[in-house]
Amino acid sequence: MKSKYVILASALLISVATFAQKDQIKSAEKALKGGDAQGAIAILKDAENLVVNAKDVEQAQYYFVKGNAYLELANKKVEESKNLSLAAESYKKLIDVEKASGKVKYSTQAAASITEIKGKLINSAIADSQATKHAEGAKKLYDAYLLDKNDTINLYYAASTAVNAQDFDLALPMYEELKKLNYSGKGTSYTAVNKISGNEDGFNSAKDRDLAVKLGTHEKPKTEAIPSKRGEIYKNLALILVQKGRSEDAKKAIADARKANPDDASLILTEANLYLESKDFETYKKLVGEALQKEPNNADLVFNLGVISANSKNNADAEKYYLKAIEINPNYANAYLNLAALKLEAEKPIIDEMNKLGTSAKDMKRYDVLKAQRENVFKGVIPYLKKANELDPKNEDVSKTLLGVYKALEMTAEAKALKATM
Structure with missing residues (x-):
């Protein structure tokens, strides 16, 4: 009981x-x-x-x-x-x-x-x-992703925003998750201008956008391809891993990405940049060669080959690559600037020899020859410096170098005009 x-x-x-x-x-x-x-x-x-x-x-x-x-x-x-x-x-x-x-x-x-x-x-x-409260924004975007994991773009934006905050500990797991999902973000954007607000509104499909245009609420429909973001994702993942001293993990992450996406040229560039960061120039050149086969008109790639050649003291190849970059993109300011800097290197041995000369008739005769050679060097770089200054007028290095060349050649009028714009 x-x-x-x-x-x-x-x-x-x-x-x-x-x-x-x-x-x-x-x-x-x-x-x-x-x-x-x-x-x-x-x-x-x-x-x-x-x-x-x-x-x-x-x-x-x-x-x-x-x-x-x-x-x-x-x-x-x-x-x-x-x-x-x-x-x-x-x-x-x-x-x-x-x-x-x-x-x-x-x-x-x-x-x-x-x-x-x-x-x-x-x-x-x-x-x-x-x-500019990027860290707080990144956390909120990640929370939004957790609410709807089908909307993976919020995870991508969360990771990008964390990078803007320089909070790599926050960004790393987000990029690792994007890698695991094999996220690309590639797609098509359907937009039209809202007649009332004047803003460009996005639509889920061309059908929805075209219906809005037909109803008269929107105008100026536009369809644009959204490129793959894999290259950027793996680049940031790799750079964060390198910064944390995990270079081998970074290389493995890129290698895995390339296996999963063999036709994605942006991943080749990401791997190439990783080897550039680690100063493995031979592997970099090999990978850039692969990338150029897929993107022969990529001016950035060609320009970087010029930089590597210049660093290796192979000035002939450097000049060839800089000229090729300009041929691909006539408005490539850095290619003009680097080409001018490359050619100005010829001035140093001339100056060194001039400083060693005495006052004999023979030395004075040699001095005049060297002076003419130096002037020819300066005359040869003027077109490149002028173009670089035209394309990037706020670049003080360009304007100061060009001003120095004008003064060395006693081009007073040109120097005065340039100084007025500085």
Whole structure:
């Protein structure tokens, strides 16, 4: 008989606890309706330990009220980011409970609130970035991704924003996740100009965009290809790993990426840049050769080959590559500047020899020959320096070098005109 009384007492305790929990949820709802979201959360915390044993419908109601309370605080700008995340967490638990029970009461509203939270996180992240609070923005974009993992572009933007914040510890796991997903971001953009706002709006498909144009709300439809972002992703991943002293991991990451995406030329460039960073110029040149087979008109690649050749004191090859870069892109300012710098190197041995000469008739005759050679060097670089200055007028190195050449050649009028623009 004694054991029966114990069982009965336990049943009564459970019943009392259940009624108490119901009362707490109702009290929390009442506090929330009265505008006291903080009070509602405090009430719900008292019921937190009991909710795991509650009926499914009560668990769902508990998480629904809790999510609403956190969302209300976020809407009032009280620890906005933290409370948006806590609200989303509560709504997701609610959806899981109702999915498991097969009884749906709050899930539709919760899903709508999650979509609202996702939008708020993204908008808040954009505002953070505009205020140069990149780390905060990156975390919010990552939270937005966690709410909807199908929308992987938010993970990409979170990683990029973390790099802008120079927070590589934050960025690294994001890039590693993008690598695991083999994310490319490649696609097509469908846009049209909103007639009322004048802004360019994006659409999910050409059909949706064309319908808006047909209805008269939009104009100037545009379709653009969105290039793959894999090269950038793996480049940043590799650079972060190198910075952390994990060069071999960086090389492996790029090698894995190339195996998975053999036709992606941007990944060859990323691998090449990695070897350039580690000063393995031979491997770099080999990889650049591969990339040039795929992109023969890539001026940056050709220019970098010029830089490597110049660093290796192979001036003939350097000049060839700089001229080729200019041929591909006539407005490549750095190619003109480097070409001028390359040619100006011929001045040093001339000056060295001039300084060693004496005052004999023979030495004076040699001096005049060397002086003419030096002037020819200066005359030869003027076209390149003028073009570089035209393309990049704010570059002080270019303007100062050109000014020095004008003075050396006693081109007073040209020097005075250039100085007036500096």
